[in-house]
Amino acid sequence: MTLIKSISGIRGTIGGRPGDNLTPLDAVKFAAAYGTWLKDYSKKEALTVVIGRDARLSGQMIQDLVVATLVGLGIDVVDLDLSTTPTVEIAVPLEKADGGIILTASHNPKQWNALKLLNEKGEFLDAEQGARILKIAEEENFSFTEVDDLGTVTRNDAYIDxxxxxxxxxxxxxxxxxxxxxxxxxxxxxxxxxxxxxxxxxxxxxxxxxxxxxxxxxxxxxxxxxxxxxxxxxxxxxxxxxxxxxxxxxxxxxxxxxxxxxxxxxxxxxxxxxxxxxxxxxxxxxxxxxxxxxxxxxxxxxxxxxxxxxxxxxxxxxxxxxxxxxxxxxxxxxxxxxxxxxxxxxxxxxxxxxxxxxxxxxxxxxxxxxxGYPSYFMSKKKIALTPDLDVDSILEKMAAAYKNEQLSTIDGVKIDFAENWVHLRKSNTEPIIRVYTEAKSQEEAHALADKIIAEIEAIAVS
Known part of the structure; x- marks a missing residue:
């Protein structure tokens, strides 16, 4: 079971122990951190946050916890209930809201859920903002409102239309x-x-x-x-x-x-x-x-x-x-x-x-x-991470091994060859290294991915 904290939000599997998984306590803590950050960021007296969720089984539970936490901070909530990520994104500016939270683990299986955090434009937070929220959550520096100042909840299920x-x-x-x-x-x-x-x-x-x-x-x-x-x-x-x-x-x-x-x-x-x-x-x-x-x-x-x-x-x-x-x-x-x-x-x-x-x-x-489109074929593979793997060191060694090729290191290591490429990066949403390749045939794309994976495995045990 897994809990992943990143600048783009918090994502984890339901159940288990707090801090190791996405439990009710974790949902409350990170909703409180987001609400606390939003109050400081916006400098406004009255705040509104739009909430929507996908249909996964834990959605209603997580939604109830997040909504109640924001209300406890004195923040008003516009509840879209069952919705989509892009629907919540367009609802935030249309509602003149100060932020939004989408409760979804996107493509992850049913045992996962997540809080995806938006700003007042309905866009994802930047790295600095995400890091600040993680810090607030770590310190648990929350101050909830008194009873006369609790937030309100307004239901609006028209937003898909x-x-x-x-x-x-x-x-x-x-x-x-x-x-x-x-x-x-x-x-x-x-x-x-x-x-x-x-x-x-x-x-x-x-x-x-x-x-x-x-x-x-x-x-x-x-x-x-x-x-x-x-x-x-x-x-x-x-x-x-x-x-x-x-x-x-x-x-x-x-x-x-x-x-x-x-x-x-x-x-x-x-x-x-x-x-x-x-x-x-x-x-x-x-x-x-x-x-x-x-x-x-x-x-x-x-x-x-x-x-x-x-x-x-x-x-x-x-x-x-x-x-x-x-x-x-x-x-x-x-x-x-x-x-x-x-x-x-x-x-x-x-x-x-x-x-x-x-x-x-x-x-x-x-x-x-x-x-009629240019014909390229991709291979998307992954390497499961274990606690003893030093991903940064592995990527540095791979970059050094291919220093004579066209390289980009702004996000992991991207190696551009004349006829194909490979991109290696640690996932933000799963405990894996992603190994993506592209070539002029499916066989070549898979072969390149397998070659690179073998090289990574050799580095890991060296």
Whole structure:
């Protein structure tokens, strides 16, 4: 069982002992630390925080604890209840709130949950702010309010509909164009809130929806990370239904993957590539993704006359780089679309609408679209961490071993070879080293990953 404290929030498995897992005491402590930081940061008398959660089994318990803690600090709460990460992100500024908390462990299995923390813009906190909250939690320097000054709770369950309306108002989204295409789409909502939001959006766009695992019970029918090895059911369903394509989201709906009409994966990395292709074709500009994302985005950006840049892994880092370069679209290769005209957060609803527009304007199938993009293949492997492993030392030795190649050390070690690359980094959300590679064939990508893993293992025992 695990508790991971990072600048992006606190994430852990439910149950066990306080300090080792995400127990009720830990949820209260970190909610109190966030509320205490917010009171100092904002300097305001009256504060409001927006709260939303995915459908995982522990969600209601964690929500009740977090809400009560904020109320105890004298902070008002707008409770969205079942929601999505991007929905909470857009709700914060619309409510003129001072911050937000999303209760979700994203792609992690059902035993996990997390508190993901937002600022007054509905964006993730930066490193300095996150570190300050961790310090407050460590010191337990809390002061709760007296009874006459307790916060209030307002329930608002309309925000998924409001979010959909915001998507429909985007300048590059035309509902009538999509309706005219008469798409049929299968949706795998992994029995979380994507099963509410994505079908509602599709129906508003005139798409025929075939639902698969769209009942938000929190009983995930498969591993919730939207990877090929977990998605056999929807791949078969798309073919059986003769659907135009399939849509898969993770439990909090910030990662988006497509299944082509032939039942094959479109590729999580190519979600951003396709959406950027559409946006750049209408409004030329720059793009950003993280160091672990495909070179295909760079190729598409340059094809449209724009400039591509890479950021350290993590949404807050991508957003900072997007703002610095005035990028008009960006995100992460795990299927996360960030479209600033909407908001600076990964958003599967926005990504779905942009992809539908692309397909409505192109003559052909999703499989044909994918075949027309630069062909890269990724391998995403991991090495489990043990207490005796010195990750920083291992990464330093790997960087030294490849010092004659093109290196980036802003986030772990990225080694760019002429025909392929490898990115090594310690995960912020799991006790692992991530080993991502990309090459011109799947076999080459896996072989490169295996080679690097063997080298790391040799260093670890040396």
């Amino acid at each position: 409001i979010h959909i309306d915001e998507v429909l108002e985007l300048s590059l989204v035309d509902a009538e164009v999509i309706k005219a295409a008469k798409f049929k789409v299968v949706v795998d909502g992994v029995n979380s809130t994507g099963g509410i939001a994505i079908p509602k959006l599709l129906e508003a766009l005139g798409v025929t929806v075939v639902k698969l695992y769209c009942d938000p019970t929190g009983h995930f029918p498969h591993n919730p990370e939207p990877l090929k090895e977990h998605l056999g059911a929807i791949c078969e369903k798309v073919v059986a239904e003769k659907a135009d394509f399939g849509i898969v989201v993770d439990p909090d709906v910030d990662r988006l993957a497509f299944i082509a009409n032939d039942g094959e994966m479109f590729g999580e990395e190519y979600t951003l590539v396709a959406c950027a292709d559409y946006v750049l074709g209408k409004t030329p500009g720059n793009t950003v993704s993280n160091l672990s994302s495909s070179r295909a985005l760079r190729d598409i950006t340059e094809k449209h006359g724009g400039v591509y840049e890479a950021a350290a892994v993590g949404e807050v880092n991508v957003v900072a780089k997007m703002k610095a370069t005035k990028a008009i679209i960006g995100g992460e290769g795990n299927g996360g679309i960030i479209y600033p005209e909407s908001h600076y957060g990964r958003d599967s609803l926005v990504g779905t609408a942009l992809f539908l527009m692309l397909m409505a304007e192109r003559d052909g199938t999703v499989a044909e679209l994918r075949a």
